[in-house]
Amino acid sequence: MNFNDVKNKDIKTACEESLSLAKASQAKLNAVVSFVEVEQQVKELSNKNANSPLFGVPIVLKDNVSTKGILTSASSRILSNYIPIYDATITKKLKEAGAIVIAKSSMDELGMGGTNLNAYTGKVNNPYDVNRISGGSSGGSAALVAQGVVPFAIGTDTGDSVRKPASYCGIVGVKPTYGRISRYGIIPYASSLDHVGYFTTNVSDASSALEVLAGRDDLDMTSSNQEVQAYSKLLDSNVAGKKIAILVNVQEAIEDTTITNSFNHIMNTLKEKGAIVEEVRMNDDYMKALLPTYYVLSNAEATANHSNLDGVRFGVREEGADLVEIMINSRTKGFSSDVRKRFVIGSYSLHVDNQEKLYKKAQKVRRVIVDELKTIMNKYDVIVASSSGTIAPLPNQKCGEDLSVSHLVAENHMLLGNFSGFPSMSLPQVMVNKMPVGISVMAKAFDEVNMFNIAKAIEEITGLENIVVGGDE
Amino acid sequence: MNFETVIGIEIHCELKTNTKMFSGAAVDFASEPNTNTNEIDLGMPGILPSVNKEAVASALRTCYALECEIDPLIKFDRKNYYYSDLPKGFQITQQFYPIGSHGKIQIETELGKKEIRINRIHMEEDTAKQLHQIEGSFINFNRAGTPLIEIVTEPDMSNAKEAIAYVEKVRNMLYYLNVSDCKMEEGSMRCDINISLRPYGYPELGVKSEIKNLNSVSNVQKSIEFEIERQSKILLSGGQVEQATRRFDEASRSTVLMRKKEGAVDYKYFPEPNIFPIRLDANWIEKIKNTLPELPSERKSTYTQYGLSDYDADILVQTKEVSDFYNEVVTHTKEYKLVANWVIVEMMAFLNKNNIDIHKNPLSPQYLAIMVEMIQAKEISGKQAKIVFEEMMNGKDPRKVVEEKGMKQLSDTSAILTLIQSVLDANPQSIEDFKNGKDRAVGFLVGQVMKASKGQANPAMTNKMLVEELKKR
Incomplete structure (x- = not known):
């Protein structure tokens, strides 16, 4: 489903259909935490902006997006009764734009994970093969868009959490520049790496959606004052003279020949269309350092960010003899063991005796990596690579724990976009045994225009737009 | 006494801003508990801090008044600990880069003048206020997030008198700067005392005790005197002082152990990722510097230039409202000495005797000026002036009083x-x-x-x- 499909229908019918589809897909995907009734929202449309691309469009929000009066659990047990008293800035913006929220989607608990296996409501299944993972942490949102339930869903991306599930589910996943979309009201994972992102089924919808979401928010001091551009009007697939860099470290780490062949085909076609396509190489050690650096930094920030989850003022409270015991019991029962493990790691790296050799070192490594990336990025319009070296894995595969070179580089290179804040997106590249794999496009900070334009050119080459699984199986 | 006392002081002072340090909620302690709060002060999931510019301006004023070096790049850090009065689970403070450092202030005691060095001034947010009752503990979040500055000295004081002189001088200065109401009894200004003893002539510092949260000048004095005695007893009997945090118990007029150094919390400080470093505009800083309110020391020097004695000048500047009143009177007359006498002796006595708050002083500065001029011109005698003064305290024009009572002196x-x-x-x-x-x-x-x-x-x-x-x- 895309934005145009909705525009051709009666809004109320379209939204109700969408909600029904979501409910019908639940047994297959398990992607929804809460369904949201549409009637009242449709009634309130009269005073909304009818010119917005999202006017009357049914959408899904990841369950870490604060929605006043609606459960926002971030797929964590400790928040499984938490109803916010305020709306996130993007919730407000989407409401103003006339979008109709039909569901809050499942995610890896508190955004911590890349599989969507770790949600208190259970794992989310891949619409193309329910035995496989959707990817995470925005797996619920990705699965619902790929299934054809909604044409748009919000996700968040701390370490490829939008782009990786987009790749595994065969849709478009966008993570704009850090500061482009307000994070106010998003239950965080790691503040310096967290981005609001989103899913669509084609590049054109992706470009117009950003016009709705982007912009300065005084409630988020890291949001940018840079002017929001007319991405959809500027959308242009002419690549003549565009400078495209292939990140060869990634391509070399990919073993699947279907993927490498398709990638090479796309690059050759871009060349034929007049693009200047060159190979670039990041220091291999830096590429291998991405995941461990990410692990130290993200978990350090997370352990502080989630200190407010103690069961005292909101959330699920476990009883205890005194305040400390209440906090300990609530946190012990409220979080999964994986999340607790991450808190321990984060806390360990911030410990006064370890900070220098772990947390501060990781910060330095991040800077060194970003410096090299900037040097390369400055010479090109975009850097491209396959989003993933494989199709969506099965749950029993080592998802994320694999420290082999191919995994470290091929499966984690999109962290570059989080480290640097550069805009990065994934769009469908090729089907491998009926399972999709994406291709990623990264541009300079606030140069979403070039990112969308080159993605559009790639989309025209692959022909993989508006592909959804459909509801009839 | 065989020992030299070494004292350093930390002053925490709540700033008198309209809104909180990082949220738009009002700062007002008088209002109903938990009415001046929002999702930010309550540490709800997803909130982000926005720095209060007025609080930064107040901190800058304080830095200038205490002759500090200013760091124009404002950075904040997280101090992590769990407590019921700290809703986020961390406090945003300036651990690594305080706004001001290397300042100084001159104090005066009966032993003479002394310069106290200021180690640092930094900004942070206050915690919520707790009330422990028999039925349970209550938390008022109105105070949570109130802007605070902390002023830390070097260990430059050597007795209770100097400590008191320092606290009073800083308090008076902050009051003149209009950055705080400095009400120690209401908690808007609190002191922590670091105190240690060492044999005279010893270069090394002894082991210190930190006495937390002193809420009056008299408690500062009592706790220092108690500590000197406690520590010297230990040292004289061959023991060792244990590094510890203590509190002052008013009932027993003694300091009580809170926690030992070994049990010290590791606050796991790290840079606040949600606030990028803020480069203060040089023109803005300059404007704040140039519009700094006149400080007590500056007023005192003006007064001595008027020909007032040191003693009279000190009394006038001791209370800002009295000094303000004096300044207003002397815009109407040049009889500086005579005005000072009437303000210090008659006016103060009248206010004291009738228990009138200085803010409700019924005396018109202009009338006092007129009366003083009449005395100087020998139109009325000193004895008559006292009668006129009583009437002026009822709001009467001195010229009218003189006329009605037929007081005009015969000078023909x-x-x-x-x-x-x-x-x-x-x-x-x-x-x-x-x-x-x-x-x-x-x-x-x-x-x-x-x-x-x-x-x-x-x-x-x-x-x-x-x-x-x-x-x-």
């Missing part, structure tokens, strides 16, 4: 001379006495002239003229 020389001649004519015996060297006769005759003038003759003038006339006879 010819009129006085006529009276003198007739008195002399009527008292030949007194003239004889004067010639025989009996000075008392002059007093008698002046009294007669005054009587004849119904008390309105200028006594000094009368005396002078009378003696001249006597010599002529």
